[in-house]
Amino acid sequence: MKQSVQYFLFTLFITPILLAGCSGGKKVSQAQKAFEIGEYSKAAEMFKRAYSREKNRYNKGEYAYFMGESYRLTNKASKAASAYSRAVRYDYPVREAQFYLAESYRKTGKLDKAIPEYEAYLEEVPADVRAQKGLASAMMMLKEPKDNRYIVEKIKKLNSKYSDFSPAYAGQSYDYVIFSSMRTEAKKRKKNKITGQGTSSIYYSKIDSKGEWSAPEAFEEPINNNATDDGAPNVSADGKTLYFTRCGYDKEKPMGAEIFACSRSGGKWVEPTPVAIANDSLTTAHPAIHPDGETLFFVSDREGGFGGLDIWISKKNQDGAWGEPVNAGSAINTKGNEMFPYVREDGLLYFSSDTHIGFGGLDIFKAIPHQEKEWVVSNMGSPINSNSDDFGIVFKGRQEEGIFSSSRGSSKGIDNLYSFVLPKLNFSLNGIIKNVNNEIVQGAYLRLIGSDGTTMKINTPTDGAFKVKLKPDTDYVFLVAAEGYLNQKVKFSTSGQTDDKDYTFDITLEKPTIKVQSPR
Missing domain, CATH: 2.120.10.30 (TolB, C-terminal domain)
Structure with a gap:
């Protein structure tokens, strides 16, 4: 269980992982004691000194592992990765050394190193959900997900x-x-x-x-x-x-x-x-x-x-x-x-x-x-x-x-x-109203109705252009009308939009067809 002052109040130095039985004399015993009571910063320095003096391969792996644990529990991911990599290199038999090595690499953004460590660990411990999700997270990060608008x-x-x-x-x-x-x-x-x-x-x-x-x-x-x-x-x-x-x-x-x-x-x-x-x-x-x-x-x-x-x-x-x-x-x-x-x-x-x-x-x-x-x-x-x-x-x-x-x-x-x-989204409705001959329709207007209760009439200026601010998460319908022309109706929605957007509709109005009666 992860316990760290940074993580827990950061002061949850509870239920520490007990050392398997470090050998190496009084100094290592003091390091073990410091780790057991949660003095991780102090323990890290003591295990580091013990590691540098040690010749025995197993002991070096064990000191490196608990050095890594001490760094991990005080939120020093880069130092933790370095220590865990030594524990793995010396074949320290605690499987989680490789898992935490992968986690530390991911936390420092070294995905190219994290992924193979996750994969190697999962070959030995395939049911570890933490590693499964860690690998999935690293793979997701490789795709460089897009930032949101915050x-x-x-x-x-x-x-x-x-x-x-x-x-x-x-x-x-x-x-x-x-x-x-x-x-x-x-x-x-x-x-x-x-x-x-x-x-x-x-x-x-x-x-x-x-x-x-x-x-x-x-x-x-x-x-x-x-x-x-x-x-x-x-x-x-x-x-x-x-x-x-x-x-x-x-x-x-x-x-x-x-x-x-x-x-x-x-x-x-x-x-x-x-x-x-x-x-x-x-x-x-x-x-x-x-x-x-x-x-x-x-x-x-x-x-x-x-x-x-x-x-x-x-x-x-x-x-x-x-x-x-x-x-x-x-x-x-x-x-x-x-x-x-x-x-x-x-x-x-x-x-x-x-x-x-x-x-x-x-x-x-x-x-x-x-x-x-x-x-x-x-x-x-x-x-x-x-x-x-x-x-x-x-x-x-x-x-x-x-x-x-x-x-x-x-x-x-x-x-x-x-x-x-999160900045407010900006939506607008704009366009221009012309006839089939590409001429500006004078005297045209829009009637805009929104699902939020919005209802407004917008008269277009002499250039036939229109622009209206819209609200997010709203369904709209607008009617375009002008004397002597057939009405047009358009539906659209701002719902589900996560980026600013201009809704552009260039409207072409047609005149009604006049049927000519033939003489009897």
Whole structure:
């Protein structure tokens, strides 16, 4: 199961993979201990030193493998690929070394290297769905899928040189954003041994009078806690309740993640309390409260899932307590990891997955509720998604605009906050009205009727030309008429169009045929 501070709050250093029994003395034992408790950044350096000193072929393969694991779990795909390739070269017997090598190559955009590694792995482990979908994703990327119309830009005012991720809007004006950050400047915090960055804390920023985001500030206690990692915030629709994930730390054992909530009273946030849900699981994280305030989506490794981390749903009972969680189902959850859920006002669910067919790393997906309680899932496409990790998306209500986080462009796995907006489509109806002699028809007019209730009459100027703005997802019919001519009717639709389009109709009007009666 993939566990990484970047992935999970980024602080899910739970259920670590146990080493098979590294040999090599005290230094390697210390590296093993660091890995087991989730100090991946520290473990990577220790395994790297042990690898450089080791002569035994098996041990070198083992150290390389766990070096790769440490890099993978701290989102350093390029270094992970280099380490996994050494483990494979030294015939380290853990099959997943080759799978993660392929994944790391795909995440760094090296598809020519990723594809043969997937194929070789699948020859040995043909039933691994993760590898099947990884290979399908790599093949899809080879075809260079076309970008959609979203415009994506890094938000310089909100980002630091450390990871900033998982945003949430507070309130309906969308001028107040809360997000997670691993920046160390605030209180001169020491670097985290797990990530090599600062401890995750929750920050906020507001739009100032100039329309710019203000310098981010960390929440004071009781929200942020120097003894824990806090992040992945989500705010209720009324702005009164803040949900977030808290992860503890122990030098002797891995710690899980837990969802906390706190309410706003008198303009201040009160002491956070644990949300009693899924108590039989080591991991509950990434809370996403439905706009109805009665339904909570979250991530967990609890039993009954499909593998890895799944998205679960809990509804409030009549007494106000959260009910027994229900898995979101196989349309959403896979044998890999599904994380960072978010629910819009219209009930659409957005989440990130590392196993659904995508562009690499974590991709953002949209899930539309189906009448039969299943979901129709689709990839958000490029440029929302990249070959890096893309996750934690939020929208400004029903607008196709908002913020998400991504590690794109960073060899160190640093996440940044990006704005996105889908420009409105522009459609127009234009043309010219002439007669069969190619002459301009004077006094012609159009009557345009749309399925959205539009009805208008347009008189054409002396040059016979016409141009009208249209609306998206609308069926139209227009009638062209002029005195002394036969009417013409044309049907067309803007529905299903994903690009700007001019609908051009050059109309030729004919005069009615006059029948001449023969004399008796």
